[in-house]
Each structure stands twice: as C-alpha cells, then as structure tokens.
Amino acid sequence: MRFVSNLRNVSYSFALALAAAATLGAQVIVIQNANILPVTKPGFKGSVVIENGKIKEMGEKVVVPAGAQVIEANGQYLMPGIIDCHSHIAADAINEGSVSVSSMVGIEDVLNPTDISIYRGLAGGVTSSNILHGSANAIGGKCTLIKMRWGKSASEMVFEGAKPSIKFALGENPKRRGSAGSGPLQGSPGSLRYPATRMGVEDVIRQAFNDAKIYQAKWQEYNAKTAKGEVAIPPRRDLKLEPLVEVLESKRFVHAHSYRADEILMLLRVADDYGFKIRTLQHVLEGYKVAKEIAAHGAGASTFSDWWAYKVEAFDAIPYNAAILTKKGVLTSINSDSADVTRRLNTEAAKAVKYGGLTETEALALITINPAKQLAVDNRVGSIEVGKDADLVLYDKHPLSSYAVAQKVFVDGSMYFDRMKDIEERGKKELVKKQMIDRSKEQERLQQKKMGPPPAGARRPA
Amino acid sequence: MTRRILISMAACAATLVAQADKKAAAPAAAGADNSFFLRNVTVHPVTGPEIAGGAVLVKDGKIAEVGAKLVAPKGVKVVEGKGLHVWPGMINSATQLGLQEISSIRETVDTGEIGTFNPQLRPLIAVNPESEHLPVTRANGITSAMTMPASGGGGGSRSAGTSPLIPGHVSLMHLDGWTWEEMEIKRNAALMIQFPTIETRTFNFMEFTAGRTAFTEAKRFYDRRVKELNDYFDQARNYQKAKAVARPDFRIDLAFEAMLPVLDGKLPVIIPAPDERTIKGAIEFIEKQKLKGILANIGRAGTTLELIKAKNIPVIIGESTDLPEQEDDAYDKNYARAADLHKAGIKFAFGTFDTQFARNLPFQAGIAAGYGLPPAEAVKAVTINAAEIWGIAGEYGSIEKGKWADLILTDGDLLEHKTSVKQMWIKGRAVSLENKHTKMYEKYLARP
Numbered sequence: 001m002r003f004v005s006n007l008r009n010v011s012y013s014f015a016l017a018l019a020a021a022a023t024l025g026a027q028v029i030v031i032q033n034a035n036i037l038p039v040t041k042p043g044f045k046g047s048v049v050i051e052n053g054k055i056k057e058m059g060e061k062v063v064v065p066a067g068a069q070v071i072e073a074n075g076q077y078l079m080p081g082i083i084d085c086h087s088h089i090a091a092d093a094i095n096e097g098s099v100s101v102s103s104m105v106g107i108e109d110v111l112n113p114t115d116i117s118i119y120r121g122l123a124g125g126v127t128s129s130n131i132l133h134g135s136a137n138a139i140g141g142k143c144t145l146i147k148m149r150w151g152k153s154a155s156e157m158v159f160e161g162a163k164p165s166i167k168f169a170l171g172e173n174p175k176r177r178g179s180a181g182s183g184p185l186q187g188s189p190g191s192l193r194y195p196a197t198r199m200g201v202e203d204v205i206r207q208a209f210n211d212a213k214i215y216q217a218k219w220q221e222y223n224a225k226t227a228k229g230e231v232a233i234p235p236r237r238d239l240k241l242e243p244l245v246e247v248l249e250s251k252r253f254v255h256a257h258s259y260r261a262d263e264i265l266m267l268l269r270v271a272d273d274y275g276f277k278i279r280t281l282q283h284v285l286e287g288y289k290v291a292k293e294i295a296a297h298g299a300g301a302s303t304f305s306d307w308w309a310y311k312v313e314a315f316d317a318i319p320y321n322a323a324i325l326t327k328k329g330v331l332t333s334i335n336s337d338s339a340d341v342t343r344r345l346n347t348e349a350a351k352a353v354k355y356g357g358l359t360e361t362e363a364l365a366l367i368t369i370n371p372a373k374q375l376a377v378d379n380r381v382g383s384i385e386v387g388k389d390a391d392l393v394l395y396d397k398h399p400l401s402s403y404a405v406a407q408k409v410f411v412d413g414s415m416y417f418d419r420m421k422d423i424e425e426r427g428k429k430e431l432v433k434k435q436m437i438d439r440s441k442e443q444e445r446l447q448q449k450k451m452g453p454p455p456a457g458a459r460r461p462a
Numbered sequence: 463m464t465r466r467i468l469i470s471m472a473a474c475a476a477t478l479v480a481q482a483d484k485k486a487a488a489p490a491a492a493g494a495d496n497s498f499f500l501r502n503v504t505v506h507p508v509t510g511p512e513i514a515g516g517a518v519l520v521k522d523g524k525i526a527e528v529g530a531k532l533v534a535p536k537g538v539k540v541v542e543g544k545g546l547h548v549w550p551g552m553i554n555s556a557t558q559l560g561l562q563e564i565s566s567i568r569e570t571v572d573t574g575e576i577g578t579f580n581p582q583l584r585p586l587i588a589v590n591p592e593s594e595h596l597p598v599t600r601a602n603g604i605t606s607a608m609t610m611p612a613s614g615g616g617g618g619s620r621s622a623g624t625s626p627l628i629p630g631h632v633s634l635m636h637l638d639g640w641t642w643e644e645m646e647i648k649r650n651a652a653l654m655i656q657f658p659t660i661e662t663r664t665f666n667f668m669e670f671t672a673g674r675t676a677f678t679e680a681k682r683f684y685d686r687r688v689k690e691l692n693d694y695f696d697q698a699r700n701y702q703k704a705k706a707v708a709r710p711d712f713r714i715d716l717a718f719e720a721m722l723p724v725l726d727g728k729l730p731v732i733i734p735a736p737d738e739r740t741i742k743g744a745i746e747f748i749e750k751q752k753l754k755g756i757l758a759n760i761g762r763a764g765t766t767l768e769l770i771k772a773k774n775i776p777v778i779i780g781e782s783t784d785l786p787e788q789e790d791d792a793y794d795k796n797y798a799r800a801a802d803l804h805k806a807g808i809k810f811a812f813g814t815f816d817t818q819f820a821r822n823l824p825f826q827a828g829i830a831a832g833y834g835l836p837p838a839e840a841v842k843a844v845t846i847n848a849a850e851i852w853g854i855a856g857e858y859g860s861i862e863k864g865k866w867a868d869l870i871l872t873d874g875d876l877l878e879h880k881t882s883v884k885q886m887w888i889k890g891r892a893v894s895l896e897n898k899h900t901k902m903y904e905k906y907l908a909r910p
Contacts, residue, residue, distance in 0.1 A: 116789045123793045288906045308899075309595065309818045311566040320903035327907070340785045347825065350879035356903065402828025402878050403837070426792060433790060 028056075028065050029413060034073035034394065038384035039080055039361060039368050048078065050390040053413035058386060071394075076407060079364060079399050080383050081127025081391035082345050083371040085302040086255075086282050086335035088132065089117035089342065090157070095134035096141060097177065100193060100204045103166060104239040106142035107131045111154040117339040118157075122148045122417045124343030125393035125406040128159060128381060130335075130371075132282070133167045135257040138174045138195065138204040140167035142243060143255060145375055147391070148409075150416050163376050165253035165279065166243050170263040172313050174201050202266050209274045212244035219245070253279035253376070255302075259313040261289040268297045280374045282335070284325075285317035291328035300331040300374040305348040306355070322366055323356020333371035350400035360400055389413075496523040496867075496890030499534040503543025506876070508550055508845050509860040518548060520867040523890030528861055541871075546884060549841070549876050550860050551605025551868035553848035555778045556758060556813025557820045559599060559609050559637070560589030565817065573612040575630065579694050581720040583630030585609045586649045589642045595817050597897035600637045602821040603870040603883040605893075606647060608632050608778075608813065608852065610654055610732075625656050627691050631720070632732060634852050636868075638893045651852050652732040652756060653724045657744045658687035659736065688743065695751050698725055730754040730853075732778070738764040745773055756851060759815065761796070762787055767806040776851045777808055779843070780815035782826045794833055800843065801834030811848035828877030841876055866890070 032047040036058065049057040049065065057063070064070060088094050092110040096102040111131070121129060128147050133140035143166065145159040177187045178196025187193055195201050218235040225232040246252035254271070258264045258281050271278050280300040281287060285308070287294055287301045294301060303325070308317035325332040334349050336342035345367045352358045352366055372382025380389050390413035397404040409417035498520050505516035505528060519527040519535070534540050563570035572588045589609060599607070610632040631650040639645035660680045664673045675683075698721035705712060723729035731748065735741040735757050748755035757770065758778040770777065779800055786795040803810045812827050814820050823844055831840040849859025857866050867890040874881040886893045 120785070120793045288902070289909075291906075292909070306822070307818065309564050312564055315564055315594075316902065318899040318902045320899060320907075324903065324907055340783070343785075344783070344829065347829070347879045353880040354882055355899075397832075400880060401832075402825060402875075403832040405832045422793065429790070 028068040030064050030068045031071045034078040037079040039364050040383040050413040055388050055390050077395045079393050080368040082125045082367045083128045084126050084336050084342050085130050085333045085371040086337045087129045089339050090115040095136040097136040100137050101139040101208045102137045102141050103139050103243040107144040113154045113157050119150050121342045122409050127391040127411045135169035135173035138201045142166050147411050169257035171259045212241045215241040216245045247276050255280045255282050257282045259285045261286040288321045288324040291325050295329040301325045302333045302335045305351040319355040322352045323358050334366045346399040497521045498539045498541050500541045500543050504547045506549045507861040520890045525865050525867050547872050549870050550845045551870050552603050552844045554604050554607040554823045555811040555848045556815045557607045557609050558817045559595050559607050560593050562817045578626050579628045580630050581628050582716040584649050586633035586642050594898045596637045599820045601895045601897050605868040605888050606636050608634050629654050636888050638888050652730045655731050655733045657733045658684050659740045660684045727754050730756050732756040734758045735760050737762040738766050741766045771806050771808050777810040778813045779810050780813050782830045797833040800830035804839050811851050812843050824877045
C-alpha cells in the first residue's frame with residue numbers, strides 16, 4: 001500500500017518536473033509594445049526577447065523568432081523584478097533568541113516554500129527576496145536570498161550562486177532580553193541575558209570576533225602544517241565561529257539591523273578594527289545623520305520608506321532618509337521587512353520622489369539595481385539588460401503611480417504571476433474549496449453516526 | 463524630589479525654547495489674515511466638476527466665491543496657483559493622533575482607559591497640540607482627523623486587561639491650533655463601541671503564545687458580553703427616565719449623561735466589526751437600541767455588504783492595504799475592498815486607524831483606486847464622504863461657497879505618492895507645512 005502511494009508521488013512530481021522543464025527550456029517569449037524601464041539606461045518604447053530564461057534582445061524593433069510566444073503589452077510598463085533586501089517571509093522560524101551570538105543557525109534550514117506571502121509578494125512585482133533572521137541577537141543567523149519561484153521546492157527557491165551572508169542587530173532589540181519586562185522577547189528577573197545596553201552589544205560583537213580570530217589562526221596553522229606534509233590534528237570544528245571567520249575572510253556579507261547614528265558608527269569602527277566590511281546597514285533609520293561615515297566605509301544602506309515613532313530609537317526616523325543617503329553617495333535600497341509592505345515596494349520607492357526629490361529612475365533603482373548590487377547579484381538581476389535573467393514585471397501604469405497594478409510577473413523567463421489568470425481561476429478555486437469542506441463535513445457526519453452523538457458541550461473540530 | 467523639580471524645570475525651559483522657535487516658524491492660528499484670492503489654479507471642488515484656470519475667493523476664513531471667471535477684489539492678498547491644484551483639506555476618519563507619541567512607550571500613550579463602560583471619555587481633551595505627529599500628518603494634506611480611544615486599559619498597551627465594551631467617544635479635530643480647544647471640530651463626534659466578537663483563536667501577548675477556545679465556549683462568552691452591552695443601554699434609558707422626573711437630590715452620573723445624545727439618536731455609535739458575525743450582531747444591536755450607526759474596519763464582511771447597504775449604514779475603511787486575513791483569500795481582497803463597497807452602493811470614508819501612518823491616507827485611497835474604485839470616488843472618500851459621515855458636510859469636505867476654507871494646494875494628483883503639498887489653509891489661515899522631518903532633512907542635508 002505504502003509502496004504504491006510512494007510510486008504515485010514519484011510519478012506525479014516527475015510529471016511536474018517535466019512541465020517545469022518545458023516552460024523553462026526552449027520557450028521564447030517576446031513582450032512587445034511596452035514602455036520599457038531598464039533602470040540602468042533611459043526608458044524607451046519597444047520589445048524584449050526572452051530565451052532560456054534570459055533577456056536575449058531588447059530594442060525599439062526586434063526580430064521575433066519563429067514560434068515565439070508574443071505578449072502584447074499595449075503600452076504597459078515593463079520594469080526589472082523588484083528585489084526586497086529585507087524580508088522574513090517563507091521562513092518557519094526567525095529568532096534563535098536564547099543566545100546573543102547565534103551564527104550557527106541559518107534560514108535555509110527553515111525555508112517554507114508554501115508560504116502564501118511568496119505568491120502575494122510576486123503579485124506585487126517582487127522576484128527576489130533576502131530572507132533574514134530576526135533582530136533578537138547581536139549576531140543572528142545566516143540569511144538566504146530566494147527567487148520567488150512559487151510552486152517550487154525550498155531548495156529550488158534559493159538564488160543559486162548568491163554569496164552567503166549573516167544578520168547582525170544593534171540597539172533596542174538585542175538588548176531587550178537583558179532587562180525584565182512584560183513584552184514579547186523580554187527577559188524575566190531570574191533569566192536576564194547579556195547584553196542589556198548598547199555598550200554590551202559592542203562587547204558581544206568584539207568578543208565574538210576575538211574568538212573567531214583565534215579559531216581562524218588554529219585552522220591556518222593546521223592548513224600550513226598539512227600543506228608541508230606534516231601530520232597534524234585538525235581543530236575541532238565550531239559552527240558558531242565558522243561563519244564569522246568567513247566574514248573576516250570576505251566570504252560572507254554582513255547585513256546589520258541598526259537604527260541610531262551612534263550604534264551605526266560603532267559597528268563601522270568595530271568592522272574597521274577587525275578588517276572586514278559591513279555590506280549593508282539594514283533599516284539604518286538615522287543613517288542620514290552619518291551618511292558621510294557610511295559612504296567612507298563603503299557600506300550600503302537598506303531602509304524603510306516612512307516608518308517612524310513606534311519606539312524611541314525610531315523617533316528620529318525621517319522619510320527623507322533614502323534621499324539624503326543617495327545624495328551623499330551611499331548605495332541605498334528600500335526594503336519591506338513585512339509580508340504586507342513587500343506587496344507594494346513600487347509605491348514605497350515613489351515616496352523617495354516626494355520626500356527629497358529623487359528622480360524617477362533613482363527611485364526605481366532603490367528597489368531594483370541597488371539592492372541587486374548590495375546582494376552582489378547585479379550581474380544576474382536588477383535591470384533590464386541583454387544577458388541578464390528575465391525577472392520582469394509588467395505594470396498597467398507607471399510603476400511609481402499609486403494606481404499601478406502588476407499584471408504579469410516573470411522569474412527566469414517563466415510567468416509566475418498573471419493577474420488575469422488569477423482572477424479567472426477564483427471561481428474554480430472556490431468550487432474546489434467548497435467540495436473539500438463538504439467532504440470533510442460528510443466524513444464528520446459518518447464518523448458521528450458510527451460513534452454516536454457527541455456529549456453536550458464537546459469541542460467542535462478545529 | 464529635587465530630581466523631579468530639576469526635570470520639570472528642564473522641561474519648562476525646553477517648552478519655552480520650542481515656543482520661541484515656533485513663533486518664527488509657524489503662522490498657524492496666530493495670524494488674523496484669513497482672507498485671500500487664489501487664482502490660475504485647477505479647482506477640484508469634489509462635489510462638482512473640476513475647474514481649469516479657476517479661482518477661489520476666501521473671506522474671513524470662509525469660501526466666498528469659486529469659479530472660472532472671478533476677478534480679485536481690491537485689497538485682498540493674491541495667491542498665484544499657476545500649474546497647481548487646489549483640493550479640500552483631507553479628513554482622516556480614524557487615527558489616534560495626539561493621544562499617542564511613541565507607541566511602545568506606555569507613558570506617551572493615552573488611548574486605553576481601565577473599565578468596561580467609559581462613555582464619558584473624550585479624546586480631544588487629552589490631545590497634545592505639540593505632538594510631532596500633527597505637523598507630520600498635515601504635511602501630506604490632511605487638515606483634520608478623527609481621533610479615537612482603544613481597548614486595553616493600562617494607557618493602551620496591548621498586553622493589559624480585558625477589552626472594554628465602550629472605550630469612550632471619538633473626537634474630530636483640526637490638525638493645528640495652540641490648544642486642543644482651538645483644534646476642536648467636534649469634541650464628541652460618535653460613541654465608540656467595541657462590539658464583542660466570537661474568538662476561538664486567542665493570542666496571549668504576555669506569553670506570546672497562540673491558543674484555541676471551543677466554539678460553544680466562545681459563543682457563550684460572546685452572548686454574555688452582548689447582554690452586558692444591552693443591559694448597559696437599558697440602564698442608561700432608566701437613568702434618562704429617572705432624570706426626567708428628577709428630585710433635587712438626583713445624582714448626576716457622568717457616564718450615563720454621556721449616553722443621552724446617543725439614546726436620542728443625535729449622536730452616532732461607531733462600531734469596528736471585523737467579520738460577518740460581528741457585522742450582523744452589531745447591526746442587530748443598532749436596530750434593537752434604535753441607534754444611528756457607523757461601522758468600521760469590516761475586513762471579513764463576506765456576504766453582509768447587501769445588509770449594510772439595506773440598512774444604509776456608512777463605513778470607515780481601514781483595511782485597504784492590510785494583508786488578506788485568510789490564506790486562501792484573493793491576494794487583492796483588501797485592495798479591492800473599497801471598490802466592492804462602492805459597487806454595493808455603501809457610503810464610506812478612509813481612515814488609517816493609527817498614528818505613525820496617518821499621513822499615508824491619500825496613498826491608501828490611491829491604491830484602492832488602482833484596484834477598481836473610480837478615482838473621483840477615492841477623493842470623495844477622504845473629503846466629502848468623511849464630512850457627511852461625521853455630520854460636518856455643511857461646513858467642510860468640499861470647495862463650495864459658504865464652507866470653511868480648509869484647502870490644500872498640490873503640484874499634482876491628490877492621491878499620487880509623488881505629489882507634494884505646497885500650501886495649506888485651515889479656516890482660511892495659512893498653516894505651516896514644516897515639521898520634525900523637514901527640519902531634520904534640512905539640517906542633515908547641510909551637514910558638511
């Protein structure tokens with residue numbers, strides 16, 4: 001019995017895999033008569049040819065290959081797929097809140113490809129999303145960059161070849177467990193966790209890197225010995241320190257949750273002392289106060305459009321942050337940090353035109369090429385250019401308009417979202433849902449007939 | 463003790479400095495100049511067609527003339543509006559402005575009082591006119607707002623106490639004034655009722671854990687709460703009768719006194735009703751007690767739109783940009799909510815139901831317009847519809863002769879994210895658009 005059903009599963013997924021291969025493989029798609037916003041070049045009206053998941057050709061006039069599927073855009077707007085540099089969707093766990101340094105854990109182990117937030121994000125034009133741990137710990141866990149390949153498995157969603165990274169966190173959140181309180185994630189009087197202050201946060205990070213340097217030296221010594229053919233005992237592997245050694249050796253990026261100018265500056269100086277770079281400061285609400293120092297260090301900034309005043313460290317947050325950082329030479333992106341806001345990052349970017357007067361192209365860059373550069377995947381995504389992945393969004397109006405609605409979204413040249421299709425299928429889905437509910441009710445009825453009536457006040461099945 | 467005195471002295475000094483700054487920066491309610499002639503502007507009266515190359519004459523704070531062929535009267539200050547648009551100031555129909563400064567800091571939050579029945583509470587008198595949120599919200603073209611209490615007790619922290627049934631009144635106010643008295647539009651704009659809901663899923667914020675309650679148990683609790691609410695209204699009616707035949711020793715009860723305009727149908731009740739059952743329950747309650755009702759935040763309205771229309775109950779929408787509640791809801795369910803209400807013929811206005819995002823009111827309306835709400839209707843839902851629902855349409859909500867000149871001048875479409883508000887008038891007086899954020903922007907942009 002079990003064997004048979006396993007077989008059926010295997011053949012079913014095999015069929016699925018075949019179908020996927022067919023859509024990805026030989027198919028050629030031409031999107032024509034679109035207002036194309038490449039972001040890295042001036043916009044123009046024309047067509048894009050997609051082949052094998054990549055942008056093969058683009059221009060005012062293109063040769064339509066024989067057998068190509070032609071999508072008539074009718075003047076709608078085609079932009080690169082949106083990249084959300086800070087998200088917590090598609091993960092079954094976020095904070096390993098027991099210790100202040102939790103670099104041994106990783107999002108890739110808890111990716112949930114069935115989270116509906118992926119589809120909703122796609123429907124808002126997002127094609128890549130950086131999934132981070134929470135901010136409970138000074139040194140959090142390893143992040144995972146995904147492509148929004150809805151319907152695929154967890155491992156198939158991972159953005160292949162993207163450089164590994166890790167989350168750090170400063171300020172109120174990592175010190176929360178150091179003080180007793182009634183709120184979520186706060187400590188109780190008997191079980192307070194170091195650190196309780198911003199001073200302690202710095203110490204935790206420095207101490208961790210001191211340990212990492214010693215660990216690194218042990219491996220260097222071991223490797224040197226074995227290289228010379230000497231017999232040596234390898235150091236005991238430390239999964240907590242290993243990612244930090246990778247940071248020291250520029251093999252892993254640091255994305256640091258930060259709010260206040262003082263803590264931002266502190267982290268930049270810690271990194272300077274230990275000889276590594278902060279890849280991005282996340283949230284970086286007071287980044288505008290130390291834009292010069294951020295630019296000098298070479299860190300990127302990934303911020304909210306206009307969140308403020310939800311805690312003391314967010315009281316100096318201003319919606320002009322992205323504009324000031326951009327004007328002062330910091331590579332800047334706008335992120336969501338939210339399953340909700342990720343669905344409309346296009347209008348979040350539009351706020352940077354209003355607050356601080358960025359150009360429309362600069363605003364679009366905040367959610368496309370800039371986060372692509374921050375995540376070092378700009379050779380693959382972030383703009384519409386020949387040779388890049390065909391991660392594209394077609395909007396009915398200019399994407400910075402309040403009235404713009406994403407119509408079609410492509411990842412690797414495959415259409416993963418189609419608004420018309422979504423609307424058409426709603427009736428069918430309602431019907432399936434009703435059938436499932438009816439079947440469940442029928443089973444419940446039969447069960448009750450067999451067992452006799454339930455006692456009064458019994459729980460209804462959840 | 464010494465420390466406390468020192469702190470309060472420091473606070474006084476800070477206030478003095480802030481006020482000295484403000485004198486220079488904000489004309490606000492200080493200037494007597496509330497007459498002007500705005501010309502060469504695209505007028506969007508909202509209640510009528512737009513007028514290209516139009517003009518608005520404001521006299522003593524009120525709109526005296528609107529039209530295409532007006533001539534500036536002698537001696538009146540002329541404001542040039544070339545290339546710009548004038549709209550009625552927007553009204554945010556649900557906020558906690560002035561009652562909450564930093565949501566996570568309990569001392570700065572005055573939304574949630576202790577107790578089940580508090581009809582005597584009026585948010586307006588607790589509004590801090592110096593709140594940073596007011597000028598920040600104003601800067602995006604919002605001239606007035608409803609501000610409301612919340613559930614919770616403990617000042618408003620989400621972790622404390624059981625929910626009240628009547629948390630207090632909601633107030634309607636201008637977002638400018640030296641005192642809350644000067645800000646007042648309507649101290650008591652409606653009585654808020656937290657109608658009970660049947661909650662089988664519970665969440666304990668203290669322990670951060672989710673739980674479940676049996677439906678029968680949740681229903682029993684619900685029935686008891688609904689009865690409690692009805693009993694309270696019955697008691698208020700008894701009080702009314704007793705007062706009518708009052709003897710000299712009749713004791714005035716402030717809570718029941720506050721109920722009287724509601725019982726007489728002079729003041730509406732506003733009821734947040736997040737799901738089908740609550741909507742039906744709330745409407746049944748409104749009918750039974752013969753009240754004037756407004757519904758709010760009807761997220762999972764399901765099949766009740768027809769019922770709401772049939773009973774002619776207006777709705778304050780706050781869920782336009784919220785995530786769909788259920789995993790299998792259509793992805794755009796809440797984006798399209800306003801369009802659904804419009805199709806059903808229900809009158810509605812937008813509110814943001816918070817403080818930090820109160821300035822995003824036009825964007826909420828704009829996004830709803832992207833998902834099927836006619837743009838002109840979206841504009842009405844942040845102006846005239848709000849004024850009608852709050853009973854102030856005779857004075858506010860459109861650019862019409864005789865109404866107060868609550869006006870904003872923009873460089874584009876009211877609901878576009880990119881649009882900037884260039885100037886604002888409240889009752890004909892120019893109001894500063896400067897705020898904490900613009901000041902920080904200028905300061906740090908200029909940092910060498």
